[in-house]
Amino acid sequence: MDLRGKTLSASGFHAPERGRIDVLDDVLFDISDDGIITAVHRHGDPNYRTIREARDLAGQIVTLPKGTYILPGFVDLHVHAPQYPQLGAALDQPLETWLTQYTFPLEARYQDLAFAKRAYSLLVEDLLAGGTTTALYFATIHQEATRALADICLEKGQRALIGKIAMDNPDECPEDYRDASPEAALEGTRDFIDYLRAHPDNADGRVLPVVTPRFIPSCTDATLEGLGEIVRRCGCHVQTHCSESDWAHAYALKRYGKTDTEMLDHFGLLTRKTVLAHANFLTDDDMDLVKAREAAVAHCPLSNAYFANAVFPLKAALDKGMHVGLGTDISGGPSASMLENARSAVLVSRMLDSGTDPKLPAGERSANTGSQIDFRDAFYIATTGGGIALDLPIGRLEPGFKFDAVAIDTRADKGTIRLWDEFDTGEAILQKIVYTASRANVSSVWIGGAKLR
Numbered sequence: 001m002d003l004r005g006k007t008l009s010a011s012g013f014h015a016p017e018r019g020r021i022d023v024l025d026d027v028l029f030d031i032s033d034d035g036i037i038t039a040v041h042r043h044g045d046p047n048y049r050t051i052r053e054a055r056d057l058a059g060q061i062v063t064l065p066k067g068t069y070i071l072p073g074f075v076d077l078h079v080h081a082p083q084y085p086q087l088g089a090a091l092d093q094p095l096e097t098w099l100t101q102y103t104f105p106l107e108a109r110y111q112d113l114a115f116a117k118r119a120y121s122l123l124v125e126d127l128l129a130g131g132t133t134t135a136l137y138f139a140t141i142h143q144e145a146t147r148a149l150a151d152i153c154l155e156k157g158q159r160a161l162i163g164k165i166a167m168d169n170p171d172e173c174p175e176d177y178r179d180a181s182p183e184a185a186l187e188g189t190r191d192f193i194d195y196l197r198a199h200p201d202n203a204d205g206r207v208l209p210v211v212t213p214r215f216i217p218s219c220t221d222a223t224l225e226g227l228g229e230i231v232r233r234c235g236c237h238v239q240t241h242c243s244e245s246d247w248a249h250a251y252a253l254k255r256y257g258k259t260d261t262e263m264l265d266h267f268g269l270l271t272r273k274t275v276l277a278h279a280n281f282l283t284d285d286d287m288d289l290v291k292a293r294e295a296a297v298a299h300c301p302l303s304n305a306y307f308a309n310a311v312f313p314l315k316a317a318l319d320k321g322m323h324v325g326l327g328t329d330i331s332g333g334p335s336a337s338m339l340e341n342a343r344s345a346v347l348v349s350r351m352l353d354s355g356t357d358p359k360l361p362a363g364e365r366s367a368n369t370g371s372q373i374d375f376r377d378a379f380y381i382a383t384t385g386g387g388i389a390l391d392l393p394i395g396r397l398e399p400g401f402k403f404d405a406v407a408i409d410t411r412a413d414k415g416t417i418r419l420w421d422e423f424d425t426g427e428a429i430l431q432k433i434v435y436t437a438s439r440a441n442v443s444s445v446w447i448g449g450a451k452l453r
């Protein structure tokens with residue numbers, strides 16, 4: 001049911017800060033007509049009963065069934081929308097081969113608007129069904145297809161941030177899939193920003209434009225400089241890939257004698273609203289710079305296992321106070337599920353922590369002991385961390401935040417969660433949700449209080 005102007009009676013979980021899960025046991029969420037949480041009344045509050053009776057009398061209360069729990073909707077911080085048709089394909093190639101032989105030819109197809117609309121509609125539907133209420137999308141270089149992605153998000157109600165990709169370097173991009181010149185790359189970026197800002201269905205800014213240099217290898221200096229100037233003027237979000245693999249990290253060092261992070265900063269592309277995808281090879285100085293600029297990393301654990309040649313030190317980044325969210329990196333990562341990626345974040349952190357070579361004695365197996373995270377950190381980056389990274393009031397269930405939420409039905413017949421009343425209470429329920437839930441357990445999805453599924 002649409003929850004705008006209503007009160008939801010439910011139990012659930014969110015992570016107001018790193019390391020702390022707030023167990024919301026039988027609470028009332030007051031939701032405004034424009035879909036913002038205005039109050040959360042807890043069962044133990046002195047005026048809980050009075051408030052409940054008043055809301056009940058006004059016919060305002062919507063109650064979730066027992067065994068169903070509310071979570072913040074997932075914030076996917078790194079999605080290549082056009083790559084959905086190759087999800088689960090070509091994962092045995094190194095990044096540079098995967099890009100040139102598979103990914104660029106697929107993305108080039110998006111000049112066909114009918115193909116673009118078909119792929120993008122399916123993707124947005126599937127992400128919503130899995131509980132992704134906000135997605136930060138790379139589109140392609142094509143203006144029409146990128147506009148179509150924005151229209152589809154608006155029509156289906158998904159919160160989204162979308163970038164028309166800028167890529168114009170003839171040395172690294174194929175002739176049939178690159179911006180014709182720096183001017184074309186910059187004009188395309190500006191046109192898409194203007195399109196979204198003037199869109200009649202986007203008055204509330206549900207879909208935001210993102211300045212999107214694909215990564216340093218694919219852009220000329222003139223384009224990177226021009227994009228920095230656009231960011232200064234428009235204050236938009238920025239997204240790009242940063243120091244992802246040995247090859248990508250070495251590229252900037254060879255071209256400039258500096259790291260990706262240093263060069264992005266040089267071009268004015270490292271801001272409070274910048275999201276750096278992957279960032280596996282950040283140096284200590286890079287990390288300091290990212291933190292100082294309050295930029296964020298989109299950690300993509302599944303994709304990194306295939307393409308990055310290393311595990312991102314998530315725990316070190318979180319301990320340092322860097323902004324970090326979670327990304328599926330469709331299709332570098334073969335799963336569109338944020339829950340599956342949350343589990344992968346735990347898994348790869350365990351491998352980083354223990355080391356992986358069984359021939360080495362335990363004491364020598366890892367240079368990164370103390371790297372493991374738990375389900376709380378994984379849940380945090382999938383929700384709260386994403387909201388902080390984007391500087392948007394999403395990812396938490398507290399007053400002032402949008403009611404972007406999912407209901408997890410732990411009793412769904414075709415679902416994969418099995419709870420035991422004898423021992424599953426409080427946080428233990430969230431732990432089982434994070435580790436075992438699947439799409440069949442996502443029973444409802446709301447964005448800004450509007451029920452989408």
Ligand SMILES: O=c1[nH]c(=O)c2nc[nH]c2[nH]1
Nearest residue numbers: 080103214215241307332
């Ligand atoms: O995982 C990735 N996916 C991409 O599409 C891409 N482009 C540059 N670098 C990239 N890495």
